[in-house]
Amino acid sequence: MEINENFSIPCPECGGTDFEVPEPLEDDSFVKCAQCGFEVLLADIKEHGLDKAREHVTDQIQKQLKKEFRKFFK
Numbered sequence: 001m002e003i004n005e006n007f008s009i010p011c012p013e014c015g016g017t018d019f020e021v022p023e024p025l026e027d028d029s030f031v032k033c034a035q036c037g038f039e040v041l042l043a044d045i046k047e048h049g050l051d052k053a054r055e056h057v058t059d060q061i062q063k064q065l066k067k068e069f070r071k072f073f074k
């Protein structure tokens with residue numbers, strides 16, 4: 001999975017998804033949470049954050065699917 005400036009992975013500290021991203025963006029760059037100022041290695045976010053991000057996305061998709069199903073069963 002590619003990570004770019006639009007990635008929304010929750011901050012491990014506060015759960016915020018706004019990060020200050022340095023240029024150029026490298027795996028050993030530190031990204032800083034815009035909400036609490038927590039700094040974390042991008043490599044760490046990739047490693048630990050993506051699982052959370054996937055869970056989050058799956059959750060959203062499931063909610064969406066449930067909504068769609070409700071339409072069908074009206």
Ligand SMILES: [Zn+2]
Pocket residue numbers: 011012013014015016033034035036037038
């Ligand atoms: Zn934070």
